Amino acid sequence: MYRTWVIARHTFFEAVSQPIYSLLLGIAATVLLIFMFLPFFTLATGDDVVMYKVLGLDIIGLLVLIVTLFATSKAIHEEIEDRTMLTLMSKPVSRLEVLVGKYLGLITSAGLAVVVLGALLCLCTWWRIPTDYMINNRSIDDRELARLWNLRVMHLSGLIPSLLMTWLQICVLAAVSVAISTRFSLVVNLPTVILLYLAGNLTRFIDSALAGQGWLMTVLGKVLETLLPFLEVFDLRKYAVYGQIGTTDGLLPEQTITLSFIWQNTGLAAVYAIFYIAAALALGLLVFRHRELGGNEG
Numbered sequence: 001m002y003r004t005w006v007i008a009r010h011t012f013f014e015a016v017s018q019p020i021y022s023l024l025l026g027i028a029a030t031v032l033l034i035f036m037f038l039p040f041f042t043l044a045t046g047d048d049v050v051m052y053k054v055l056g057l058d059i060i061g062l063l064v065l066i067v068t069l070f071a072t073s074k075a076i077h078e079e080i081e082d083r084t085m086l087t088l089m090s091k092p093v094s095r096l097e098v099l100v101g102k103y104l105g106l107i108t109s110a111g112l113a114v115v116v117l118g119a120l121l122c123l124c125t126w127w128r129i130p131t132d133y134m135i136n137n138r139s140i141d142d143r144e145l146a147r148l149w150n151l152r153v154m155h156l157s158g159l160i161p162s163l164l165m166t167w168l169q170i171c172v173l174a175a176v177s178v179a180i181s182t183r184f185s186l187v188v189n190l191p192t193v194i195l196l197y198l199a200g201n202l203t204r205f206i207d208s209a210l211a212g213q214g215w216l217m218t219v220l221g222k223v224l225e226t227l228l229p230f231l232e233v234f235d236l237r238k239y240a241v242y243g244q245i246g247t248t249d250g251l252l253p254e255q256t257i258t259l260s261f262i263w264q265n266t267g268l269a270a271v272y273a274i275f276y277i278a279a280a281l282a283l284g285l286l287v288f289r290h291r292e293l294g295g296n297e298g
Helices: 002-016 019-036 047-081 084-089 095-132 142-181 186-209 215-227 259-289
Strands: 244-246 256-258
Touching: 002 047, 002 095, 019 047, 019 095, 047 084, 047 095, 047 142, 047 186, 084 095, 095 142, 095 259, 142 186, 142 244, 142 259, 244 259, 256 259
Parallel strands: 244 256
Antiparallel strands: none
8 A cells, every 4th residue: 555655646746747737737727717707698697607617617627637648648658668667567566556556646636636727716706706696796785795605605516516526537537548558658548538538428318319229229328338438427517507506405496406416416426436447447457467568569
């Protein structure tokens, strides 16, 4: 366990020190700040805030994923090719410890990026709310200030689990990327994981698309649903972003979503992520154990 922690710590510092890490995080932060001031010209009051949150979550998810893929390739495939991995394996460490340590360091660096950009998104959302809801935040009316506070709490209550879901989704795709990196370079890894990301978001439509197509197509659809990451499980925007969130349980209006419901779904998504990550890393370990560490492969 200690050796795994040492490898994870080294991988984390190596990942965050890469220029691409700072560059893409800077781009994401700049875009979030620019769009904080731009109107989205929605029809209903407050919908601009919703659109800004959706845009922010998409920016964070995509750019942090790309940063993680670059770091994965450098931490595993490039170390194999330049024989750095051979030096590491000469130490009393197993390939399992190396793979798990590398993965933990990578997802920790991704978590740091999500936390930093997520904090910026929360601050920008907090700032936008009075303008988008046409509320004077300097009002002396206690009712107006209470409404402003409740709106801010509602929006941030949905953003926090949504950001956690974004990180869990990146963790799943990073596990696949780690498995691929044991054999292939970034040239193969990056487009493969991006295509897997797109396919994983389309798995939610497989059942309806193959309905009535016969048993063979139904079985094929089930196989695809099992092998591909079912990324819909990490999409809580219907409730956490678009829904009206209540901060307490009890008798609530029919359209109101409780925080307990959102966090229950977040917990279920975390369980799914753990099982999928374990399966992807097991496959990666199988490939890694049969990989020669002298480089010039794949």
